[in-house]
Amino acid sequence: MEKMRAVVQHAAFDFRVELVDKPVPGPLEAVIQIEASGICAGDRIMYEGKAPWGIHDGEIPGHEYVGVITQTGEGFTEKYGLDLGDRCLAEVQIPCGECYCCRGGFYNLCDNPNGFLGGGWAEYMLLRCGAIIHRVPKNIDKLCAATIEPLSCGAYAVERAGVGMADTVVVAGMGIIGLAALQFAKLHTPYRLIALSATDASLAIARSFGVDAAINVLTENAPERIRELTGGVGCDVFIECSGVASSVSIGLDALKKRGRLAVYGVYTRNGDLNLNEISQNKELTLIGGHLSPNTMPYVIRCLEQGLVDPRPMITEVFKLDQFDEAINIRRKNPDSIKTLLVP
Ligand SMILES: [Zn+2]
Ligand SMILES: [Zn+2]
Incomplete structure (x- = not known):
């Protein structure tokens, strides 16, 4: 069997670059040669053994990537209109296609998903049967294309x-999803756009995107500052992308009456929320968001037209063989935003 290099997970803090079997596509499947792939916050949690979904010994992680098709299985080209040499990526989850969520178009909430589609931290990756695959034009830089997945999360948060x-x-939380949400929100030319973060480095990036205010939630009273900027009224929309429960509280406090709170983060704690802000005080509208259904074609189009630019968020690029250094980058650079791997 042909071999390839890949990062294989074994246990917490024990992910190794190894030679493994190169995947072979079955019917309706394809193999892509990875051009670049990203390390997600969820991957770091998994590496540290803190992920609720655990560690799967022997599996190859990596769900943010772009690649070129090198092998197709029976019926793949007919189904997807994609052939050898075409560039593409697939969405993270393989939905069942039959439950009420899938039939309703919100397949990101599928009741019976056929697992997550990982494997991007390798030279080659299998796009399994049932994957939702999107063509990526070749004029998009490969490093930028590898961020389409997290960019789509930001775009979807804005859409929601x-x-x-x-x-x-x-927009609260200036990781790549929050920074992407800022860029996509700006495409709607809102009256005023404000960024919140706990780090000055990420706020500097937000400023470079042309926000009206960038507020550090650790050193400033964010709700008060937001009220100051809005004539005492508060904001219309608060998009929570930090994953920190106290940031939801800031949103409840900073929103104006009848404002909209969109919660997109992934939370490890529930926090202590003033629920009366939602009901009797403000009649808020509460909106949730998860993954990025029906969003990637739009994001790919925006990248193709140069309407959004992920380059300021790509803080490091490592070779696959330097995986240990890449996964531990936050120890060296706490301001790291998106770390990419190239084979
Ligand atoms: Zn992710
Ligand atoms: Zn389903």
Whole structure:
């Protein structure tokens, strides 16, 4: 069997670059040669053994990537309209296609998903049967293309929240998803756009995107600052992308009456929320968001047209063989945002 290099997970803090069998596509499947892949916050949690979904010994992680098709199984080209040499990526989850969520178009919430599609931290990756695959034009830089997955999360958070021309929009949490949400929110030209973060480095990137205010939640009173900026009223939309429960509280406090709170983060704690802000005080609208259904084609189009630019968020690029250094980068650079691996 042909071999390839890949990062294989074994146990917490024990992921190794190894020679493994190169995948072979079955019917309706394809193999892509990876050009670049990203390390996600979820991957780091998994590496540290803290992920609720655990560690799967022998599996290859990596769900943010782009690659070129090198092998196709029977019926693949007919089904997807993609052939050898075409560039593509697949969405993270393989939905069942039959439950009410899938039939309703919100397949990101599928009741019976056929697992997550990993394997991007390798030279080659199998796009399994049932994957939702998107063509990626070759004029998009490979490093930028490897960020399509997290960019799509940011775009979807904005889509869920809804952004109108008269809105003061606050995005909290300046990881790649929040920074992407800022860029996609800006495409709607809202009246005012405000970034919140706990680090000055990420706020500097937010400023470079042309936000009206960038507020450090650790050194400033964010709700008060937001009220100051809005004539005492508060913001219309608060998009929570930090994954920190106290940031949801900031949102409840900073929103104006009848404002919209969009919660996109993944939370390890529930926090202590003032629920009366939602009901009697403000009549808020609560919106959730998860993954990025029906969003990637839009994001790919935006990248192709140069409407969004992920390059300021790509803080490091490592060779696959330097995986240990890549996964531990936050020890050296606490301001790291997106770390990419290239085979
Ligand atoms: Zn991820
Ligand atoms: Zn389903």
